[in-house]
Amino acid sequence: MKDAVWTAFLRRLRHAIINESNLNMLQSLVLTSENCVVPNFMQDPWNSTCLVTPRHVVHEAWNDAALQDHCCFNGSQLFICPALNSIRGRPLSNIEWLALAVQKSKRETLKSYLPLAIGMRVLVTLNILTDVDLPNGARGTIVGIGLHPDEVATLNATVHLQHCPVYVLVKMDHTRAAALPGLEDGVIPITPASKSFQISYSVQNSSGQLQKQQKTVTRRQFPITGAYALTDYRSQGQTLKTVIVDLAKPPSGGELSLFNIYVALSRSSG
Numbered sequence: 001m002k003d004a005v006w007t008a009f010l011r012r013l014r015h016a017i018i019n020e021s022n023l024n025m026l027q028s029l030v031l032t033s034e035n036c037v038v039p040n041f042m043q044d045p046w047n048s049t050c051l052v053t054p055r056h057v058v059h060e061a062w063n064d065a066a067l068q069d070h071c072c073f074n075g076s077q078l079f080i081c082p083a084l085n086s087i088r089g090r091p092l093s094n095i096e097w098l099a100l101a102v103q104k105s106k107r108e109t110l111k112s113y114l115p116l117a118i119g120m121r122v123l124v125t126l127n128i129l130t131d132v133d134l135p136n137g138a139r140g141t142i143v144g145i146g147l148h149p150d151e152v153a154t155l156n157a158t159v160h161l162q163h164c165p166v167y168v169l170v171k172m173d174h175t176r177a178a179a180l181p182g183l184e185d186g187v188i189p190i191t192p193a194s195k196s197f198q199i200s201y202s203v204q205n206s207s208g209q210l211q212k213q214q215k216t217v218t219r220r221q222f223p224i225t226g227a228y229a230l231t232d233y234r235s236q237g238q239t240l241k242t243v244i245v246d247l248a249k250p251p252s253g254g255e256l257s258l259f260n261i262y263v264a265l266s267r268s269s270g
Helices: 004-014 020-027 056-074 094-102 258-265
Strands: 050-053 078-082 084-086 113-116 121-124 139-146 158-160 167-172 187-190 193-204 210-221 224-226 229-231 243-245
Touching: 004 020, 004 258, 050 056, 056 078, 056 224, 056 229, 094 193, 094 210, 113 224, 139 187
Parallel strands: 050 229, 050 243, 078 158
Antiparallel strands: 078 113, 084 210, 121 139, 121 224, 139 167, 167 187, 193 210
């Protein structure tokens, strides 16, 4: 933490003893406030700033919009990579697909559809190599995508892949990994990971009664997601040079707690 005023404010906020000067300082940072000096979001460092939000819908929309802007500005192809879902090695039936869609988790560590593009900012969602700084929450930038050999090449701006890529090359913001042959320092190849979870649904038996079924789905997908926006849950442990904080009520409709506020505001290094 480099900013003395911000450090003192966080100390007071942690103990719930903020005063009027703290509130006035915060008010001057609210983008809709008359007293706010709005930064130029087209210039460094604000052109690469990150949003921290408690709302998953906002998180997804912001990441999608930021990636679309990146692809349009840089002329990068956008690849949509579907996850491979299976049950004991076989494809899912229609009713199993429906159960999977209904029971979709808001905190998926492996996304059902993952957008990928060269230059995309990403965040690792699983512990890959914790001993070389590739834990859950590590951030970096995609610098290469190894498409599957059977993938049909196209010049379309958006490509819906038929096969999962073999690897994604990510230049990590921080890593202790030694440089791999043929790759720049800090560039790590990330391969698809597998994770299992339960789905349940009801089917009609021969007697006409509904019988509950529970199946284990195995999903294969890259353990990364967009890092243009982070949920307050994912932001824990991050230090960001600049940040936009969405101090909205949690999706449950409850009041925003002091803990939620502290976690979100303490992401910035000041």
